[in-house]
Amino acid sequence: MLAAAWAVAREQGLAQLTLREVAERVGMRAPSLYSHFASKNAIYDAMYAQAWTELLEVGADSYENLPSELREALRMMAHTYFDFAVSDLARNQLMNQRTLPGFEPTPESYAPAVSALRMLSDTLEQHGVRGQEDVDLYVALIGGLVDSQLANDPGGDRWERLVDRAVDMYVDNLGIEDTGDADAITDRRREAP
Amino acid sequence: MLAAAWAVAREQGLAQLTLREVAERVGMRAPSLYSHFASKNAIYDAMYAQAWTELLEVGADSYENLPSELREALRMMAHTYFDFAVSDLARNQLMNQRTLPGFEPTPESYAPAVSALRMLSDTLEQHGVRGQEDVDLYVALIGGLVDSQLANDPGGDRWERLVDRAVDMYVDNLGIEDTGDADAITDRRREAP
DNA sequence: GTCTATACACCGATAGAC
DNA sequence: GTCTATCGGTGTATAGAC
Missing domain, CATH: 1.10.10 (Arc Repressor Mutant, subunit A)
Structure with a gap:
């Protein structure tokens, strides 16, 4: 149904x-x-929960045995998410855009979304990426590739081909040692003025 | 009207x-x-043209006397666009997302969109940024910040605060000399495998 | 150009029989 | 749980008077 x-x-x-x-x-x-369902909105709500739960499952499968090397791990994560998001425009709109005015998921349906973001930040943290701004930048970067792909080249691969380069750009900017050790410390990230 | x-x-x-x-x-x-208007779709079409024409005007004002220094110029451009896009969710949806299923602007209305993107790539080129992929990455990066801001922190500044850092990250990745000279040549951009 | 009137289809939601 | 019937409302669009 x-x-x-x-x-x-x-x-x-x-x-x-x-x-x-x-x-x-x-x-x-x-x-x-x-x-x-109590209403049409309840259907949207169930769809919202299902979409994020799907991502949670895809992510759990994929993140289980990530390479310890930061750059490779982030590339795999990025591709997993990119493929998932790009494969369904309507789902991506429900998950990540305000296409339905006034729609807000119930707390129960929002929970898997929180879990998914938590899984992302935990995984990033295990690979040495710490800090809310680092996570936010990653979210915006990969999300931007997805949105550009869906909006400007649906069905194509013009932005998919930039995923690896984007991840490298991001890792370089983090400025942490890329050794595969979870405890990277050097941080020469540029500060915005 | x-x-x-x-x-x-x-x-x-x-x-x-x-x-x-x-x-x-x-x-x-x-x-x-x-x-x-001949139909409701014709209204959307006129709105689409008007939105991109507005951006063209804002851009023309702002890009006229950009700093010659690449990093500073891109920061200004990014902030100009970010502020414009974030200030109107519906407009951004019409311009950059497939919120209206099946909507395609007429060639006349699409023209200012082409001009705006052309203005962007010309400006980037003047500052030493050449290549379609470089432009695409810039579009995705700044667009991703906009979309994240609108979706996850509407009215706030959580992603706006990352604009300067994102631009720096991008410029670093370009790997061109940041001298303000239009003829930068060194290109050590990482190639995706 | 703007109006009234209206066509025709569709919407979410409810009442009540089975 | 599923149905029929229906409510009150909305939508885009057209016809024809003024």
């Missing part, structure tokens, strides 16, 4: 999802959906 | 713009809008 909702969102657009269309795909009438 | 459309888009959401609401704000009835 959520699968049907995702299909509609992908085909018609996230905001153009309708109860009638979802119901039809599962062989039901629109009012019957209210036996499963 | 376009101003009324922008107001509705900002308040209700880009996709939630309705002819009735726009008409009401200009003291008209919905059908009267068809004297000015």
